[in-house]
Amino acid sequence: MNRKLTATRNPQLKISQNELRFFTETIDVGRISPLAFFEAGDSSYKDERFYWQNADKTLTLVGIGHATVLTSNSVNNRFTHISTGWKKLCAALIKEEKDMEPVLFGGFSFDPKNKKESEWNSFPSAHFVVPSFQLTIKNGRTSISINLVTETDDAMKEFDRLRDERDRLIHIAQVEEFDVLSKPEVIWVEEVEKAQYMHAVADVTKKINNGEAEKVVIARSVKLNFEQKVPAVIALQHISNEQQESYHFGLQKEGQLFFGATPERLIEIANGRAYSSCVAGSSKRGKSAAEDRELGKELLEDHKNKEEHQYVVDMISQVFQTFCSDVEIPKVPKLMKIRDIQHLITPIEGQLERGIDIFRLIEALHPTPALGGVPREVSMEIIRNEENMDRGYYAAPIGWTDTSGDGEFAVAIRSALLDGATAYLYAGGGIVADSEPDKEYEETWVKFRPIMRALGGKLNG
Numbered sequence: 001m002n003r004k005l006t007a008t009r010n011p012q013l014k015i016s017q018n019e020l021r022f023f024t025e026t027i028d029v030g031r032i033s034p035l036a037f038f039e040a041g042d043s044s045y046k047d048e049r050f051y052w053q054n055a056d057k058t059l060t061l062v063g064i065g066h067a068t069v070l071t072s073n074s075v076n077n078r079f080t081h082i083s084t085g086w087k088k089l090c091a092a093l094i095k096e097e098k099d100m101e102p103v104l105f106g107g108f109s110f111d112p113k114n115k116k117e118s119e120w121n122s123f124p125s126a127h128f129v130v131p132s133f134q135l136t137i138k139n140g141r142t143s144i145s146i147n148l149v150t151e152t153d154d155a156m157k158e159f160d161r162l163r164d165e166r167d168r169l170i171h172i173a174q175v176e177e178f179d180v181l182s183k184p185e186v187i188w189v190e191e192v193e194k195a196q197y198m199h200a201v202a203d204v205t206k207k208i209n210n211g212e213a214e215k216v217v218i219a220r221s222v223k224l225n226f227e228q229k230v231p232a233v234i235a236l237q238h239i240s241n242e243q244q245e246s247y248h249f250g251l252q253k254e255g256q257l258f259f260g261a262t263p264e265r266l267i268e269i270a271n272g273r274a275y276s277s278c279v280a281g282s283s284k285r286g287k288s289a290a291e292d293r294e295l296g297k298e299l300l301e302d303h304k305n306k307e308e309h310q311y312v313v314d315m316i317s318q319v320f321q322t323f324c325s326d327v328e329i330p331k332v333p334k335l336m337k338i339r340d341i342q343h344l345i346t347p348i349e350g351q352l353e354r355g356i357d358i359f360r361l362i363e364a365l366h367p368t369p370a371l372g373g374v375p376r377e378v379s380m381e382i383i384r385n386e387e388n389m390d391r392g393y394y395a396a397p398i399g400w401t402d403t404s405g406d407g408e409f410a411v412a413i414r415s416a417l418l419d420g421a422t423a424y425l426y427a428g429g430g431i432v433a434d435s436e437p438d439k440e441y442e443e444t445w446v447k448f449r450p451i452m453r454a455l456g457g458k459l460n461g
């Protein structure tokens with residue numbers, strides 16, 4: 001153990017006042033597989049782990065154990081609750097320059113006004129954790145931090161215990177065998193409320209044609225039942241291997257794993273600059289390069305898809321004009337090609353005003369019309385009435401922020417809740433005036449494919 005660290009930190013660990021302190025200590029480790037590290041926590045921290053890898057693979061985070069948990073059950077103030085709790089922790093941080101910034105990782109539910117008795121019962125409207133053990137792979141550096149949030153007079157003993165535990169986890173991750181595990185065996189697929197979904201799409205199209213809304217995103221769920229309980233690491237391994245161009249995330253809570261491979265960034269803050277991506281409008285991939293090019297060209301010119309996309313660009317642009325200067329918005333969308341689907345994408349960026357944190361931006365952005373609709377409140381009410389399900393954390397913000405204020409949240413689509421030997425998959429699509437139920441239904445199958453593939457299900461669409 002680093003001597004300087006022991007000499008300089010232990011006096012702080014021994015402050016004899018009952019005040020909040022947030023200690024962190026980072027060591028560099030050699031190359032270590034992030035999923036092997038995740039798995040090393042399996043026996044002792046099953047329900048207290050998270051996994052994150054950004055789409056361009058420049059950042060991987062794994063969290064094991066809870067230094068502290070911030071949750072909110074509020075309907076109207078959940079973003080402020082989490083932001084305030086995090087600011088209080090940041091003010092108590094004791095850190096040296098060489099230490100990594102500790103992270104707060106978690107997510108929000110899609111719509112706290114639509115909390116229903118469902119598979120999401122144990123997920124509050126906001127759930128965030130500071131991990132006890134934080135693996136960070138960034139810019140070629142792999143490090144592991146211990147985080148300790150305490151109010152006890154003498155935290156020295158506890159910190160020494162955490163150091164031993166960290167070394168045990170590293171040892172397991174580096175030494176024990178860790179193979180790619182085979183996919184689970186699906187025994188039964190249930191399309192939850194298919195008739196309700198088809199009816200909802202037709203009804204919403206009618207409502208839009210009657211002028212009640214301009215765009216509404218309608219989603220549905222498919223339930224997979226497996227031969228045996230599916231370990232969390234299997235789901236994460238397979239999405240990581242198979243959905244290279246997406247964000248990968250996993251959040252465990254009370255025996256369940258919410259995980260996914262989403263292509264959609266909601267917001268990133270890096271060094272005071274903010275970045276978002278408008279992703280809406282979809283077409284399948286072609287069977288050959290020529291067909292794929294043709295489908296892409298059609299998508300770029302298709303009126304319905306361009307309209308669906310523009311609602312998202314208008315709304316995100318407005319938020320950026322409110323909170324940023326020097327806003328850059330390309331005039332026309334590009335194609336985003338991922339394994340199963342191609343989307344229209346317009347990246348937006350700007351210089352963030354001082355004093356605006358990532359939670360303020362998430363509150364302003366969520367839900368964008370890529371997941372909610374236009375106008376926002378009207379479409380949310382339509383979703384509540386038409387979908388007959390609780391979306392839980394599907395289609396909602398998931399991600400991290402750190403003690404410097406940087407952070408990134410993705411939109412948790414292409415996702416599922418894994419609960420023992422059952423998985424609930426979710427997918428939806430933007431409904432506008434000329435949408436057709438059969439085509440929308442087909443499109444949801446395409447959007448189920450990443451998770452279906454990872455979990456060994458049959459690929460439709």
Ligand SMILES: C=C(O[C@H]1C=CC=C(C(=O)O)[C@@H]1O)C(=O)O
Nearest residue numbers: 280281282370413427428429430
């Ligand atoms: C609602 C989903 O996708 C959204 C994101 C991109 C494209 C979409 C679309 O073309 O409809 C959806 O707005 C989903 O994947 O479940």
